[in-house]
C-alpha cells in the first residue's frame with residue numbers, strides 16, 4: 001500500500017467536502033487542486049494544505065505523479081470531457097453524477113477505463129449512508145424475506161433545485177432521483193429493470209422560472225425482470241429551510257418483513273433567535289461537525305482513496321451507473337410521451353427531450 005497523489009477538479013460545495021476529506025486521509029500523500037474561481041481555489045488550497053493549485057484542469061492532469069482524480073466540477077457538461085481526459089492520462093477516476101450527458105459518452109468512458117485497467121466510479125453517495133447500507137444488508141441476508149416492493153420519496157429545497165436546474169437542463173430524475181434509483185437497483189440486484197413509467201408535476205419551479213419547463217417533482221415506477229416494481233419520487237421545490245435541506249422516506253416490503261426508514265433529518269432541531277427552527281446535518285452529502293463528518297460524502301471519498309491505494313474494487317461500478325442513467329433517461333422519455341418505456345432503450349433513444357429540456 002502506497003499513499004497516493006490525488007487530483008481534484010472543482011472545489012465548490014461537494015469538491016470542498018472531498019478536498020477536506022482527502023486532506024485528512026493518511027493514504028493521500030499530496031492533494032492537487034484545479035478550480036476556475038481563483039478565490040475559492042485559494043481558500044480550499046489554504047484549508048487543505050494542497051501541494052499544488054491551478055485554475056487550469058488540464059495542467060493538473062499533466063502532473064505525472066497523480067494516481068487518481070476526483071471530478072466535482074459543474075456544469076455537468078464538463079463531466080464527460082474531464083473524465084475522458086483523466087482516463088486517457090492514465091488516472092483512476094471518481095466522477096460526480098451524472099456520469100455523462102448521453103449513454104454513448106458513458107459507454108466511451110467505460111470502454112476507456114476497461115482498456116486501461118483503471119478504476120472508474122460515480123458519486124452515488126447514499127450507498128455510504130449507514131441507513132441505506134442497512135436496507136441492502138437486510139435484503140441480502142434474507143431478514144425481510146423476498147423483496148416484494150419498495151418506495152423512496154425524496155425532497156430538497158427549491159434554492160438547491162434552482163441551483164441545479166439553472167446550470168443545466170436535466171430533470172429531477174437525472175439529478176436527484178438518480179441517487180435513489182441507484183440505491184434500489186443496488187439493493188435489488190441481480191434483478192434488472194425492464195420497464196419504466198414516469199410523470200412530472202408542475203408548480204412553483206415553473207412559476208418562478210417564468211414558465212420554463214421545470215417540474216417541481218417527478219414520479220418514476222420501475223418494473224424489474226423479477227416482477228417486482230418500485231416507486232421513486234424526487235422533488236426540488238420545498239420552501240427555503242436549512243440550506244440544502246434534504247428529506248427522504250424509504251419503505252421496503254418483503255415476504256417476511258418490512259423496513260421503514262426515516263431519513264427525513266428531523267431528529268436534530270436547532271432553534272435560534274436569528275434563524276428560527278433549523279434542521280442541521282440534513283444535506284445529502286452531509287457536513288463536518290468538529291472532529292467528525294455527519295453524512296455519507298466523507299466516507300465515500302475515503303473509500304475511493306482506499307480502493308486506489310490498496311488496489312481494491314470500488315463499490316459503485318461504472319456499469320451500474322450506466323444502468324441508472326438508462327433508467328432515468330427512460331423516465332424522462334416516459335414523462336414526455338405519457339407511455340411506459342421498455343428497457344434496454346436501444347433505438348428508442350431518438351433524442352426525445354427530457355422534461356426541462358424543451
Ligand SMILES: NC(=O)c1ccc[n+]([C@@H]2O[C@H](COP(=O)([O-])OP(=O)(O)OC[C@H]3O[C@@H](n4cnc5c(N)ncnc54)[C@H](O)[C@@H]3O)[C@@H](O)[C@H]2O)c1
Nearest residue numbers: 010011012013014034035036072073074096097125284285
Ligand atoms: N453526491 C451528492 O450527494 C451530490 C450532491 C450535490 C451535487 N452533486 C454533484 O456534484 C457535482 C458538483 O456539485 P456542487 O454542488 O459541488 O457544484 P458547485 O457549483 O458548488 O461546484 C462546482 C465547482 O466547479 C468549478 N468549476 C467549474 N468549471 C470548472 C473547470 N473548468 N475547472 C475547474 N473547476 C471548475 C466551479 O467554479 C465550482 O466551484 C455536480 O455535478 C452534482 O451533480 C453530488
